[in-house]
Structures are given as C-alpha cells and as structure tokens.
Amino acid sequence: MARRDEIECWLTDMDGVLVHEEKPIPGAPELLAQWRDTGTPFLVLTNNSIFTPRDLAARLRGSGIDVPEENIWTSALATAAFLKQQSPGGSAFVIGEAGILTAMHEAGFIMTETNPDYVVVGETRNYSFEALTKAVRLINRGARFISTNPDATGPSAEGVLPATGAINALITKATGKEPYIVGKPNPMMFRSALNRIGAHSENTGMIGDRMDTDIVAGIEAGLHTVLVMTGISSRTSIEQYPFRPDEIVASVADLLDPRAEGEGGGELVAGV
Secondary structure, eight states: OOOGGGOOEEEEESBTTTEETTEEOTTHHHHHHHHHHHTOOEEEEEOOOSSOHHHHHHHHHHTTOOOOGGGEEEHHHHHHHHHHHHSTTOEEEEESOHHHHHHHHHTTOEEOSSSOSEEEEOOOSOOOHHHHHHHHHHHHTTOEEEESOOOOEEOOTTSOEEOHHHHHHHHHHHHSOOOEEOSTTSHHHHHHHHHHHTOOGGGEEEEESOIIIIIHHHHHTTOEEEEESSSSOOHHHHTTSSOOOSEEESSGGGGSOHHHHSOOOOEEOSOO
16 A cells, blocks of 8 residues: 555545535635646546536636536436446436536437436436436336436535435335446446446555545555545544545645645644
8 A cells, every 4th residue: 555655636525625515615716726836637526416517616716616527527427337338339318417427428428218227326306207207118128227426415504315326216116126326335436436437445545535436446446545524524433334545634724845845744633
C-alpha cells in the first residue's frame, strides 16, 4: 500500500468532504487548487445520478469550489460506462433524470419501452407508479435490472427523502430480482474512475466521509484510503466496522502539501 507522499492521483467524495449544505469545507478550495496547479490527476465522485457533471460543476461553483466538469465522475457515468462495455449499442428503459439519461445517450444506448436489454434505475424526484409498473413488467420479461446506487434515503431541507435504494427494494419485492448496483460501495465505480484518468490503484488515494461506502470500496479497489471527519462518520461509528482506513484526518485541509502550505498531517491508522 502506498504512503500518502507516494500518491500521484486522487479520488474524492463530494458531500461531507468538499461541501456541506452548499458551503465549502475549509481547505477544500485550496486542495483542489493545489491539485490543479501541480497537474495532479483527480476526480470528484458522487453517487448522485440526478445531475450531469455540468450541473454539478455549476453547483460547486456556487458553493465557492472550482471543479471542471471533466473532473466529476457520477454513478450515472459509471453505470453508462459499465453497460457500454457489457452491451455496446444496447437498449434500456431508464427511470431517472438528466444525469443518467444523458450518460446513457452518450454511451450509445437506445431508450425504449419495448423489450429493452436493461431496466436502469437512477435517482429522481418524480418516480411514477406507471414507470415503476413498466420496470417490473420488463424485468419479469427478461430485462436485466441495473441501478446506479444503493442509497435508500437522501437529504432535503425538510428531512430524508426515499432514494434509489428504496425504489430498488420496491422493484425487487415485485419481481424477485436483485439489481446489479454500479455506484459506491461497488469498487466498479472506482475502477471506472481510475480508467477515466489513466490512474493505477497502487498510487491513487480515495478521500471519503463514509466507512460503509467510500472507505470499504476504496479498500476493495486497492486504494490508499483517507477518512475525513467533516461528514457523517464519528470516532464511535468507526469502531463499528471490521476494517480501517489508512488515515483519519480532521478535514481535507490536513491533506494540503506542507511544503506549499506549512501545515497538514493526519493520524496514521494502518501502518502506511
């Protein structure tokens, strides 16, 4: 496993790592600027499949964080890349919004309700009973069931919302078929991200705020894992898992190059 000073490429989660409730987490803009200035390949990863990279880049800019759209990798892009590899020029019935629909179109897929190769379920705020019924019937007729991510709930100002994982469960209950899920914590999403930037697991780091998605998938993909404490994880919650990240740091500010910033340093966890 590489030491942090041997890391040449970075993958990082977005919410809880770079931004929190539309505000930049201290150190995030500076770390991204440092990566850009030094030519360090990086991707910002998110399980959110509603938005296109362009949408997300605009959202981040509004939060004071500059990430070019080509540096954003979503579960929608990872799903489309996976399906293009599996079935080039295939067909799909898609439940979702611009993020997954655009990614599937750009991957060369035909959108159809007539005998599609796949039923693909992504995030949306407009699930309809009609669309769910079509999905169930198409899967029962032999379409393969794919989902962008397993997250059962998502946040909103009013409280939690049912998300992709909850819809997956509804379709599974009605069909008896489990989806193949491409997004985190499937290491597939990280491998496709590595391919996107021409990186190798031996010299790539993953920064995340969740033990059960970012860190476990990073470990399984063979990456140097860094857990930040600016998201949902706490010292107590870390102890609930049988695995550990390579490092635990207070925030991404601790990852700034001390040679450039005069600061940094995190808690070494796994002897790296």
